[in-house]
Amino acid sequence: MRPNRIKQMWRDGKFVTLGWLSVSHGFTAEVMARQGFDALCVDMQHGTTDMSDVWPMLQAISQTDTVPVVRVPWNDPATIMKALDLGAYGIIVPLINTAEDAAKAVAACRYPPVGMRSSGPVRAVHYGGSDYIAKANDEIVVMAPTCRSRSACRQAPTRPMRCTWPRATRSATPRTSTGSRRSCTVRARRSPPAR
Numbered sequence: 001m002r003p004n005r006i007k008q009m010w011r012d013g014k015f016v017t018l019g020w021l022s023v024s025h026g027f028t029a030e031v032m033a034r035q036g037f038d039a040l041c042v043d044m045q046h047g048t049t050d051m052s053d054v055w056p057m058l059q060a061i062s063q064t065d066t067v068p069v070v071r072v073p074w075n076d077p078a079t080i081m082k083a084l085d086l087g088a089y090g091i092i093v094p095l096i097n098t099a100e101d102a103a104k105a106v107a108a109c110r111y112p113p114v115g116m117r118s119s120g121p122v123r124a125v126h127y128g129g130s131d132y133i134a135k136a137n138d139e140i141v142v143m144a145p146t147c148r149s150r151s152a153c154r155q156a157p158t159r160p161m162r163c164t165w166p167r168a169t170r171s172a173t174p175r176t177s178t179g180s181r182r183s184c185t186v187r188a189r190r191s192p193p194a195r
Contacts, residue, residue: 001135002130004089005067006039017070021057022047030060030154039067044079045094051082055123058087062127069141075101077108081117084109087138096144138146 019037019080021029024047033040033114042049042057048116049057055068061068069090070083080091093105109113125132 001131002089004139004141005065006069006090006141007139009038021049024049024053024057026056028058029057030063033064033066037066038129039090040176041069041071041090041092042088044083045071045073046174051079054083054088055086056100058123058127062087068127069143076107077104077116080095080105080108080119085124085138087120087123087129090143091140092143092145094145102103102144104143107143109140110137154183167190 006016013144016038019032019035021032021040022043026041029040029042032191039063042054042061044050044054054135056069067089067176068087069092070076070088071092072079072083073094074181075093079151080093080174083091091105091109096102096105109115110118111117111133119133121128121132124136128136
């Protein structure tokens with residue numbers, strides 16, 4: 001199976017740059033995949049992307065060494081499994097608020113006996129390799145950002161914020177964001193009081 005570059009970089013103690021695709025078009029994905037990002041996320045939660053848009057975008061990304069990631073709209077096992085079957089090597093599951101939510105998301109990304117993922121990697125076998133089913137549990141990345149402070153996430157885009165994602169996902173994002181991140185836990189820096 002094709003190794004997941006995200007996991008390799010994390011093992012080496014490196015940060016992973018993750019580009020974002022909110023516009024659902026294969027050409028956009030193709031251009032962005034050539035911009036030097038380590039991974040590229042197809043955003044199904046807040047972008048314009050539907051499931052029918054995902055596979056051509058993943059095909060475009062997979063022409064490069066960029067790792068294809070999909071942020072699903074919800075913690076829905078069917079959607080998660082479909083995105084993986086189409087060739088996503090990473091899944092971002094939004095709105096994980098409990099241990100049960102996290103367990104459900106991970107189970108959808110893992111084949112039995114570890115999880116409940118059904119066997120039907122339509123395109124994933126072509127991208128990942130003929131031993132995909134045997135090795136996918138070890139290579140697929142599951143990320144679960146939480147949003148404990150919605151008011152902090154709604155800060156003005158120009159106001160610097162510091163992401164405080166859990167250690168596993170923090171490596172996939174910059175330490176400081178100047179834009180609003182609706183799906184990450186943030187702590188807004190306080191501005192000095194007006195005089």
